[in-house]
Amino acid sequence: MARRFSLGQRVAAGRLAWWLAGGLLVASIAWPALVYGQRSSQPDYGEPIRTINELIRRTWQDYGLRPSGPATDGEWCRRVFLDVLGRVPxxxxxxxxxxxxxxxKKLRLVNKLLHDDRYTEEYARNWTTIWTNILIGRTGGTERNSLTNREGMQKYLRDSFAANKPYDRMVYELVTATGSTAPGTPNFNGATNFLADKVNQDNATLATAATARIFLGLQVQCTQCHNHPFNDWKQQKFWEFNAFFRQTRALRRTAPASETPPGLGTPSAGGVPAPSRQTAQYAELVDEDFPGENNDPSSAAIFYELRNATTSVAYPVFIDGTKIPESGYVSQVNRRKELARLMLQSEYLxxxxxxxxxxxxxxxxxxKPxxxxxxxxPPSHPELLDFLARQFREHSYDLKELIRWIVLSEPYGLSSRVTSGNESDDPLLGEPPKFSRFYVRQMQAEQLYESLITATQAGRQGSYEEQERRKNEWLRQFVTAFGNDEGEEATMFNGSIPQVLMMMNGELIRQALSLQPGSFLHQVVTSNDPPAKKINYLFQAGLARNATRTEIDIANKLLLARQGKVEEALQDIWWAILNSNEFILIH
Amino acid sequence: MWAAGYRVPKGMSRRHFLQHLAGASTMAAAALSLGHTLRVHAADLQKRRKAAILLWMSGGPPTIDMWDLKPGAPTGGPFRPISTSGDVQICEHLPMMAKVMHHLAIVRSMSTREADHNRGRYYMHTGYAPNPNIEHPSYGAVIAHELIDQRPELEIPPFISIGGGSVGPGFLGMAWAPFTVDSNGRVRNLEMGVDERRLYQRLEALAVIESGFIQQNRGPAADDHRKVLQKTVSLLTSSQMAAFRVEQEPQAVRDRYGNTPFGRGCLMARRLVEVGVPFVEVDLGGWDLHSNTHSTLTNNLLPNLDRAMSALIEDLEVRGLLQDTVVLWMGEFGRTPRINANAGRDHWARSWSVVLGGSGIKGGIAVGQTNEDGTRVESEPYAAEDLMATVCKALGISLETTFTSRNGRPMKIANGGKVIHELFA
Structure with missing residues (x-):
């Protein structure tokens, strides 16, 4: 029966004594100060953060909630790095x-992450990843014959975020873009990739639904076919919005072999362009005169079918009822430019x-969503939503400002521990969130990848493109596309078994555990620090805190089980840290 | 692969670890409690082991061309009906299915409201319309949760999705999430890389960190991670993982199911039910036929479905499993009776069909009917919750089962749907 391992029993007494003498048993080491556990007070950051806090507190009062205490400095720091740069510190x-x-100090850290040159690339990389997934999904541009060029999309976003382009400018460019999708081709404009795969099929219904949903927060896809029972939108509105996209086409282009630029090839799975021997495919997004389904370009109409099989007619009309001239001639009316102009005026934006x-x-x-x-x-905090929206417009659509306000706000700085004073504030039970504590959530797959790379320096070699390619290959294992007319997809990176298996046994984790010279663990092992410090170093790298007493105890046991081989014991501890709930969760 | 050399012998190390993890949970408040209504003696469990297989037709199949034909009607399409071993007629391109229809019933009076893929998939999987404030558990999570007590010996996940496309466990928590595999049954990252002794030592260290964090009371995600970890370790060392390996089947059996992802998926489903998995979902996609509906059906989808699904029914029957296994065939909705300008059919939820059988469900019949062009249900209409209630009844799961959330909100299993009584003799 007793196959349970008891650490230490197997070790000869003399050997144990030697360890003790050598100070290898880490519990005997004096404790470094627990600086990670300290909590910094919340200074007054002025407006608009003051009003954000006030409006949030008002809800707490209304519901009789007492907020959790502030997060520790270590927790807060980890959170900010994960949310702003997409990785742990x-x-x-x-x-x-x-x-x-x-x-x-918090303000100083936020300013550093947002404005210091050494973080520009990482900031841009993180928000490029986030926005690529928003605009074209995790599978966009990865399928054969896709008109989307994922690299082109990312290049556009990277340039935009690195320059902190105002958000309204970005939306205008994405909605009105013309030009080619692939970097290195004539007329390249990466912004075209948002719409490249959404305009040709099914009369641009995908472009209609995605533009309304992503930029205006309006879910219109159901109203394509019928008036929706739970939605204010009517079918007529869908097709009036759709009419703005009907001058637009994505034309398939072929680049001759000699001119094939690097990184361009036949799109293949995972966004990894295969080197093409003969030709390379890309797309060009153009605006053309639209004759209308009535064949009268001076008043180009579209027809759609009601559920009772009768036909109705639609011209471009914005969601607030603003009409534009009905002409389909691009020289008279560029419908997408008109749409973008109206969108920028809309408070929904x-x-x-x-x-x-x-x-x-x-x-x-x-x-939610x-x-x-x-x-x-209806929103949980209508006043705050309006306030933030107004502030954002007044501050010239500066996304970095918006980030600064949010991360320095009081709710963002709260601990994620549930207390007796805020147990009822639980969005998982269908309650609207009151933000009286920080809600724990799982890292996104991309955050996990970048965190592992940061914490272990595995896979950091090579150019930016090579690193992105490796990341995409790794991410691909978690994504499934449903393959229907709405372009939906699902991720298995959701806390289920495949993810846990990857963390336990995957190639990336093996690299993270490598003891080869030059590896992260090798550096820790060969440092001059005493074992206790080494263990704390691992806890700081993974969990932004020091080890607890019990954790030191178990580390001790592992050291004994590894017969005093510190490097192997550190490997075991590091494995345990990376596999823990505390590592994978943002808290 | 799953490393025979690393299998844990009948020792204590694994159980020891699992106990460690189990100990951690006592600190975490149980978010939801569920009234288990199955309290049966262990001896009875084995022989009364119920299971369900969902054949999920992702994209929305044109049931008017398959199970409820309208020959001669302007909406009818080109297909002709054929007679079957049951008292129903089905499409001529399903000849093998025609021979097993005495085991299956067609419900021709499905009438639902969700004609968007995402919403339809959610609704048909959960019995609830999507609600932004709460995530409901899907079929697999509910049934696995209710039937898990019947199989203490099960070491692999109780809810397996082959080919993806399922819906998650909702408020039941990630421990009841579908375990998704592709139709080749490949499971990544099973190779542990260290000997089992060292793995369990690592796991003990992990249990310390893991439970320390759970005890800080930061919400259910931390404890959910522990439960999934526990299931993963259980699976990692289980001989039941062999059930995923359809290549171990004789060639003749594999040929009978068809060498397609769906054929292999159906065969895998049978193997999984055999080792005790209570819920398996097999995905067959490609039904979003907005254009060229009938040529795609004739050349591809129907032959594939016909071969694999009929093989599954036959095989379950021969092995004596069909009497305890519900097989349910459905998609998120049907398709428009009207054929559009691209020779396609669009989304349509108002009048469509599903097929089910096994575990005491009466076969060879059609329940309900639609009007002469298929645009309207003319008998009592049924919806997702009724179907779910029917499946629960067939599996012996009480419809009085109620999920109670921490704030006291009761959620009835199958959303209070009514059993389709014609399906029970």
Whole structure:
């Protein structure tokens, strides 16, 4: 029976004594100060953060909630790095923050992440990843014959985020883009990739639904075929919105072999362009005169079918009822430019983006889902949503400002521990979120990947493109496309068994555990620090805190089980840290 | 692969680890409690082991061309009906199915409201219309949760989705999430890379970190991770993993099911039910036929479906499993009776069909009917919750079962649907 391992029993007494003498038993080592556990006070950051806090507190009062205490500095620092840069902080970065004694240390860290040159590339990479998934999904541009060029999309976004392009400018460019999808081809404009695969089929219904949902927070896909029972949108509105996209076509182009630029090839799975021997395919997004389904370009109409099989007619009309001239001639009316102009005037544009960003940082938006602001789905904090939307517009659509406000707000700084004073604040039970604590959520697959790379320096070699390619290959194992007319997809990176198996046994984890010279663990092993410090170093790298007593105890046992081989014991501890709930969760 | 050399012998290390993890949970508040209504003696469990297989037709199949033909009607399409071994007629391109229809019933009076893929998939899987404030558990999660007590010996996940496309466990938590595999049964990352002794030592260290975090009371995600970890370790070392390996079947059997992803998936489903998995879902996609509906059906979808599904029914019957296994065939909705300008059919939820049988469900019959062009249900209409109630009844799951959330909100199993009584003799 007793096959349970008892650590230490197998070790000869003399050998044990030697370890003790050598100070290898880490429990006997003096404790470094628990700086990661300290909590910094919340200074007054002025407007608009003051009003955000006030409006949030008002809800707490209304519902009799007492918020959780503030998060520890380590927790907060980890959170901010994950949400702003898409990865955990390194031990150096963590220590820099926790050792900072100034009262505005949080502000200083946020400013550094947003404005310091050394973080520009990582900031741009993270938001490029997030927005690529929003605009073309995790599978966009990865299938054969796709007109989307994933690299082109990413290049456009990377340039935009690196330059902190105002959000309204970005939306205008994405909605009106013309030119070629692939980097290195004539007339390249990466912004075309948002619509490249959404305009040709089914009369651009995908473009209609995606534009309304992503930028205006309006879910219209059901109203394509019928008036929706729970949605204010009517079928007529769908087709009037759709009419704005009907001048637009994506034309398939072929680049001759000699001119095939690097990175361009036949799209293949995972966004990895295969080198093409003869030709390379890409697309060009163009606006052409639209004759209308009535064949009268001066008044180009479209027809759609009601459920009772009768036909109705639609011209371009914006959601607020604003009409534009009916001409289908591009020289007279460029319908997409008109649409973008009207979108920029709409308050839905502002609300949709601040709601999306709030949801990104706090785990829940003011509506669920974040991209449904329709009248059937009232927001949890209408006043705050309006306020943030107005502020964002007044601050010239500066996304970095919006991020700064949110991460320095009081709710973002709260602990994720549930207390007796806020147990009832539980969105998982269908309650609208009150943000009286930080809601724990799982890292996205991309965050996990970048965190592992950061924490272990595995896979950091090679150019930006090579690194992205490796990441995409790895991500592919978790994504399934449903292959229907709405382009939906699902991820298996959701806390289920395949994900746990990957963390236990996957190639990336094996690299993270490597003891080869130059590897992360090798550096830790060969440092001059005493074992206790080495163990703490691993806990800081993975969990942004020091080890607890019990954790040191188990580390001790592992050391004995590994017969004093420190490197193997550290490997075991590191494996356990990376596989823990605390690592995979943002808390 | 799953490393025979690393299998844990009948020792304690694994159980020891599992106990460690189990201990951690006592600190975590149980978010939801569920009234188990099955309290049967262990001896009875084995022989009364119920299971269900969902054949999920992703994209929305044109049931008017398959199970409820309208020959001669303007909406009828080109297919002709044929007679079957039951008292029903079905499409001429399903000849093998025609021979097993005495085991199956067609419900021709499905009438639902969700004609969007996402919403339809959610609704048909859960019995609830999508609600932004709560995530409902899908068929597999509910049934696995209710039937798990019948199989203490099960070491692999109780809800397996072959080919993806299922819906998650909702408020039941990630421990009841579908375990998704492709039709080749490949499971990644089963190779442990270290000997089993060291793995369990690592796991003990992990249990310490894991339970420390759970005890900080930060919501259910932390404890859910522990439960999934527990299931993963159980699976990692289980001989039942062999059930995923359809290539171990004789060639003749594999040929009978067909060498297609769906054929292999159906065969895998039978193997999984055999080792005790209570719920298996097999996905067959490609039904979103907005254009060229009938040529795609004739050349591809119907032959594939016909071969694999009929093989599954036959095989379950021969092995004595059909009397305890519900097989349910459905998609998220049907397709428009009207044929559009692209020779296609669009989304249509108002009048369509599903097929089911096994575990005491009366075969060879059609329940309900539609009007002469298939645009309207003319008998009592049935919806997702009724279907789910029917499947639960066939599996011996009480419809009084109620999920109670922490704030006291009762959620009835199958959303209070009514059993389709014609299906029970």
């Amino acid at each position: 390194t031990v150096n970065e963590l220590q820099e923050f926790t050792r900072d004694r100034s009262p505005d 502002d609300k949709a983006i601040v709601n999306r960003y709030w949801g990104h940082f706090l785990g829940y938006g003011f509506t 974040v991209d449904d602001l329709g009248p059937h789905n």
